[in-house]
Amino acid sequence: MSDDAPTNDDVHRAAAAIRDGDAVVYPTETVYGMGADATSPEAVERVFDIKGRDRDKPLSAGFPDVDSALDYVEVTDREEAFMRRFLPGPVTVVVERRDSLPDVLVSSRERVGVRVPDHELALELFRAAETPVTATSANLSGAGSITNPSQLPDEIHDAVAFVLDGGTTPGTESTVVDPGQGIIHRRGAMADDIEAWLEDES
Template identity: 65%
Template sequence: MDTIVDAVAAVERGEAVVYPTETVYGLGANAIDADAVERVFELKGRARDKPLSLGVPSVDAALQYTDPTDRETRFMREFLPGPVTVVTPRREMVPDVLTAGSDRVGIRVPDHDLALELLSELAPTPLTATSANRSGAGSVRRVDELDARILDSVGAVLDDGETAGTESTVVDVGENVVHRRGARADDIEAWLERE
């Protein structure tokens, strides 16, 4: 099994890594390196008009790459870390390829010890936060479910057993829209109505 040290070294070399979260396994590369992000799209076979999210170890770390409103920041502090992707205005250093040219980016702070350790060791470098499956295939809950094309092409795989499997809820607090219902969706919708 690869270690955090192996994964950090791989990301620093511009490679992608597979890491566990509290939802599904993620595919991570340096989220502010356009070439590394491009490799993640290639590995997933993902259309370039579908943005990737940015993974960081804390809300404070997220604020280095985003420019959220007070309400968006309150939401992030309420629900992160957790199985939620928060779409918020991005700062200039976030590359267009990550966001498919949008001025907004999805922020993910996973509630998973190994993922947070990796993100903390890489800080201030954020990782792409996208599921470690080929586009159109089911989410990966165990390392033995990884597509061979991904497994053979990443620099490291962090195995932490089976994940819960429920995808994160994707929410744009500024637009008051839940783009994808997942974990904690009811709590999130209640917060959006209340706040």
């Protein structure tokens, strides 16, 4: 790709690659993510393989909005209220998955992380893909997160079908939270606000 900002055509080419079962790299308001069709076991397996990630470490799923996510997860009123308060945003919300999300995505667990990034390019990609998209950092397992495509290792660059270059991202990881259980699994962006909400709504 050129150094110019991604065009609408770039977004649709990346989305087409996702629909074809390939993986792509895309920017978010935290770090760069690796996206593939989160409903396809084969595509999810490809993401694990590219990253060299252990199969017992689940992946999250990205959506263009909360309403789209609710088609693939089961939530309580409290969980939905949390999602509508903090999404889109740098938050991964852990809720119960439906069977339309495959076992391999979540390491056969019953709950899945939901991401709705506060980043227009990511949301455009998710809308164009018309399927849940894996939301995992675009790095080799155990390596540092990627905040600019220039940092992508050759192994990833060569393995993905497309890189959407959105420039440099902020780099603060999302906060991972299970609002139903009131647990913050990983503190990151907006962690204090999330903690306050969990206490106020308990």
